[in-house]
Every structure is written in C-alpha cells, then in structure tokens.
Amino acid sequence: xxFYFFRQTRVKKNGFTLLELLIIIAIIGILTTIIIAxxxxxxxxxxDVRRLLDMRNIQTGLQLYFDKQREYxxxxxxxxxxxxxxxxxxxxxxxxxxxxxxxxxxNASGAVCxxxxxxxxxxxxxxxxxxxxxxxxxxxxxxxxxxxxxADVLAGTTISGADTAGCSGEAGRSCVxxxxx
Numbered sequence: 001x002x003f004y005f006f007r008q009t010r011v012k013k014n015g016f017t018l019l020e021l022l023i024i025i026a027i028i029g030i031l032t033t034i035i036i037a038x039x040x041x042x043x044x045x046x047x048d049v050r051r052l053l054d055m056r057n058i059q060t061g062l063q064l065y066f067d068k069q070r071e072y073x074x075x076x077x078x079x080x081x082x083x084x085x086x087x088x089x090x091x092x093x094x095x096x097x098x099x100x101x102x103x104x105x106x107n108a109s110g111a112v113c114x115x116x117x118x119x120x121x122x123x124x125x126x127x128x129x130x131x132x133x134x135x136x137x138x139x140x141x142x143x144x145x146x147x148x149x150x151a152d153v154l155a156g157t158t159i160s161g162a163d164t165a166g167c168s169g170e171a172g173r174s175c176v177x178x179x180x181x
Contacts, residue, residue, distance in 0.1 A: 044129040054088035071118040125167040125177035
C-alpha cells in the first residue's frame with residue numbers, strides 16, 4: 001500500500017503540445033512556399049506560351065499583308081483593322097521589357113525600309129520570362145544584319161536575339177526572334 005501512495009497517476013492528455021503545433025505550422029509554411037513557387041513558375045510559362053502564340057499570329061498577319069501588298073508593313077499598326085481588330089499585346093501589358101519588337105527591312109542584309117522602299121524582310125522579337133524554352137532552339141537567334149538595320153524604331157531598342165538575355169539585353173529574360181520563312 002505504501003508503494004501505491006507514491007505512484008503517480010497519469011492523466012490522459014487531450015490536444016497537442018506547443019512544440020507539436022509549432023512543428024505542424026512550420027511544415028505547412030514550407031509546403032505553402034513550395035506550392036507558391038511552383039504556381040508562379042507555371043504562370044510565367046503560361047504567359048510565355050501566350051507570347052509564342054502571339055508571335056505566330058503576328059507572323060501569319062504579316063504574311064497575309066505581304067500576300068495582299070507584296071511587301072511587309074512599315075509598322076505592326078498597319079495590320080489593324082484589316083488583319084487584326086487589335087494588335088496582340090504582352091500578357092503583362094506593354095512597355096519596358098514587355099514590348100513585341102518589329103523591324104521592317106528591305107532584305108536579309110538589314111537595310112531599313114523607308115519612304116518609297118519596299119519592305120521585303122522583317123525581324124520580330126519578344127522577351128520570354130522563362131529560360132530553356134524549346135522555341136529558343138528554332139528562332140533566328142540574331143539580327144540578320146549588323147548596325148543600323150537592327151534598330152527598332154518602334155520601341156527605341158534593338159532585337160539582339162540572344163537566348164541568354166532579353167531582346168534588348170534585359171537581365172532575366174530570353175529573346176525569341178523570328179524572320180520570314
């Protein structure tokens with residue numbers, strides 16, 4: 001009986017200790033961070049797919065214009081309203097690194113079109129948010145000519161075509177550029 005008196009009775013606990021709750025909260029925080037990062041990457045990839053579809057549509061519009069006029073337009077705005085009701089625009093909005101660049105050229109050597117000179121070639125480019133896109137393996141990769149022929153009069157930039165930087169050298173972007181097939 002003496003031993004029974006000193007024996008502690010265990011009280012059955014209901015609930016969690018503070019340490020257990022902190023561990024659960026930390027795990028939930030880590031999982032949330034991973035999920036948010038994955039969703040952001042998926043959103044950027046989706047915007048890049050939209051940009052590539054816009055580029056394909058612009059190229060189709062340019063070809064339709066060429067078939068009618070026997071030359072490419074001096075500016076993409078010439079495609080409105082006959083080809084497009086409105087020009088495709090970057091999913092993040094225009095301006096800055098979110099500009100679709102277009103340069104009308106006389107030929108592949110890079111002479112810029114002017115008044116009375118037909119545009120028989122072009123160079124178009126747009127920035128992707130993600131790197132490693134399969135589209136970068138089949139693009140033009142560089143301006144067809146060095147010098148003034150690469151000046152983009154619409155956005156005041158050049159289309160470098162470099163896969164490791166944006167079309168105007170923007171960090172963290174990749175440039176997809178195309179010329180007529």
